[in-house]
Each structure stands twice: as structure tokens, then as C-alpha cells.
Amino acid sequence: MNTMRYLNDWGLIRMTYREAYDEGRKRIISDEADIECAIILEYVMGTDRNDLFAHPERELIKEEEEKFFSLIKRRNSGEPVQYITGKTFFYGLEFFCDPAVLIPRFDTEVLVEEIIKNAPKDAKLLDLCTGSGCIALSVKHERNDLCVFASDISKAALATAKKNKENLSLDVTFIESDMFENIDEKFDVIVSNPPYIPKEVIEGLDEKVKKFEPYNALCGGEDGLNYYRIIADKAKGYLNADASLMMEIGFDQGESVSNLLRENGYERINVIKDLNGLDRVVTAVLKG
Structure with missing residues (x-):
């Protein structure tokens, strides 16, 4: 079927899926341009x-094309x-994600597997510093x-976590708390992915991390x-x-973390490595 085409600032108004994808991945400034372009187009x-x-021949309407390229500009920022x-x-699982929380990383799945x-x-179980609730x-x-509880100091982060709870229809109790401040129960397991990046390292992080992800969820002090x-x-x-x-x-x-646990009376301390062979999770037991 022939379609009338005319030019605007971006090129052809009636771009096809294929044309939009090819043009978008050329414009995205990223090592993962192919996949990121596909995600934005989807x-x-x-x-x-x-x-x-x-x-691939499906055509974009003007509003879709404009939105697509405006989002690519955001990605390039x-x-x-x-x-x-x-x-x-x-x-x-699919999680809602916004700037109130850190973006869940594959590395954290090592911790999830250990817990499971x-x-x-x-x-x-209590999950401290829950963020998105992932x-x-x-x-x-x-x-x-x-029986899962999860806490965070951030109201905005908890709003995101609760939205994920609703989307996934899972029974988890969320608590607004600065670490243990509002926790009044005892647990069989306490887990956490706390802020752990040294302050001086923050400035050297990837631009999209240090500029857009919440600083308080990254920085673990000096x-x-x-x-x-x-x-x-x-704990x-x-x-x-x-x-x-x-x-x-x-x-x-x-x-360093193993030594902290040992000094505080924990036993059976174990460091688990990720798929790259790097230290990723520490586990310990508090004997009764």
C-alpha cells in the first residue's frame, strides 16, 4: 500500500518500525544502543x-514518532x-522503576538466590533498605x-515498592523506618542491599548513575x-x-564486612562470589 510521505525535522513522518529502529539506534549514544532503542520503541x-x-512494515503515526525521538534525546542526556x-x-519479574529508587541490578540476584x-x-524475614522492593x-x-517485611527511610521509595507489590499481587509488609528505628519485631533472617559505595568513588561513577540515581541509596559514607x-x-x-x-x-x-561481623559476635561468616568471581554477598549467623 502506498503511503504519502513528507519531511519534518526528524525525516519521514510515516516511518515504519524498521526505519524508526534503524534511525534510533544510530542516534542513541550508548554501548547498548541496539537493545535500548528496541526497548524505547516497544x-x-x-x-x-x-x-x-x-x-517491520508497521507505520508510526506522527505522535508516536515524535515521542520516540524525544525519549531518545532523554536517553542521550x-x-x-x-x-x-x-x-x-x-x-x-517486571518491576516499576523511577528515580526514587536504585535500578535493580543483576548482581543483586546473587543475594536473592542465597535467601531463597x-x-x-x-x-x-526483614529486608532493610528495600528501595524498589525487588x-x-x-x-x-x-x-x-x-513472612516478609521490608523497610526504607524514603517515603518515595516505599511508594514505588508498594506499587510493585500491587502489580505483582504479593503479600509483603512495608515499613517506613530509618534502619531499625521503627522495627519492633524479631526475625529469623535479616537481609539488605544497603548503600555501600565510598563517598570519593561516587564522582567516578558512570554519568547515568551519579546524575540520575538517588545519592542516598548509593553512598555508604567515607x-x-x-x-x-x-x-x-x-541487628x-x-x-x-x-x-x-x-x-x-x-x-x-x-x-572488611566479614571483620565487622566477627567483631560483633557473628559466626559461620561466608563470602559468596558472583558470576564474575567477585565478592558479592556475605552471610553470617547469630548464635543464641
Whole structure:
């Protein structure tokens, strides 16, 4: 079918899927231009990647084309594609994601797997610094027997986490709390992916991280260990006898965090590596 075409600032008004994708990936300044362009195009068109391949001749209307290229401009400003589309995937689930929370990373799935494998049956679990709720909700999705609580100091982060809870229809209790301040129960397992990047390292992070992701969810103080110190000390008052502590750590923090736990009376301390062979999770037990 012949379609009338005329030029505007971007090129052809009636661009096809294929043309929009090819033009978009040329414009995106990113090492992952191909996949990011596809994600943005799918978002604009309200479709999935299969549609792009099955119907490359489908045409965009003017509003879709304008939105597509405006979002590419946002991506080129450094804004992460997850914030642009408002979604990301973690442990096989789709999560709503906005600038109130850190974007869930694949590395954190190592912590989730440890929790799923090792949490006792019917255990009560607390996820500190929950952010988007990705850890607590992923664990609950896989281990429905667990009674899961999750806390964060940020009202905005909790709003995002609660939206994910509703979207996923999972039973997790969210609590607004500065670490243990508003926690009044004891748990069989406490987990956390706290802020752990040293202050001086923040400036050297990728632009899309340091400019767009929440600083307070990244910075762990001068040496990156502030929150580990709090957890190692305070968690003892909120753990049942023989309960477990599991935390994500930076690639070079295994020894430092292990020492903090040892100094605070924890036993059976273990550092788990990620798929790249880097320290990623530390686990410990508080003996009764």
C-alpha cells in the first residue's frame, strides 16, 4: 500500500518500525544502543520485540514518532532507559522503576538466590533498605511460605515498592523506618542491599548513575561501610537465636564486612562470589 510521505525535522513522518529502529539506534549514544532503542520503541508503541520482527512494515503515526525521538534525546542526556520507560526486569519479574529508587541490578540476584536457598521454612524475614522492593518481592514470589517485611527511610521509595507489590499481587509488609528505628519485631533472617559505595568513588561513577540515581541509596559514607556497621551492631537486637544475616557487598568489601561481623559476635561468616568471581554477598549467623 502506498503511503504519502513528507519531511519534518526528524525525516519521514510515516516511518515504519524498521526505519524508526534503524534511525534510533544510530542516534542513541550508548554501548547498548541496539537493545535500548528496541526497548524505547516497544514502550512508545505499547508492544513487544516480537512485533518489531514480525511486522517491520508497521507505520508510526506522527505522535508516536515524535515521542520516540524525544525519549531518545532523554536517553542521550544520560537518563537511564529504565527511568524513561518506568520499568525493569529482575529475577524474572517486571518491576516499576523511577528515580526514587536504585535500578535493580543483576548482581543483586546473587543475594536473592542465597535467601531463597537458605531461609528456613516459614521464617520471618526483614529486608532493610528495600528501595524498589525487588529483593523482598522476588523472595516472596519464590518462597511464599516466608513472612516478609521490608523497610526504607524514603517515603518515595516505599511508594514505588508498594506499587510493585500491587502489580505483582504479593503479600509483603512495608515499613517506613530509618534502619531499625521503627522495627519492633524479631526475625529469623535479616537481609539488605544497603548503600555501600565510598563517598570519593561516587564522582567516578558512570554519568547515568551519579546524575540520575538517588545519592542516598548509593553512598555508604567515607569508606562505604557506614550501613554495615549499623546493621552488624543493631541487628543483634532484632534477630532470633541462630538467625541469619545476609547482605550484598561491594566487590572489594568481603574482608572488611566479614571483620565487622566477627567483631560483633557473628559466626559461620561466608563470602559468596558472583558470576564474575567477585565478592558479592556475605552471610553470617547469630548464635543464641
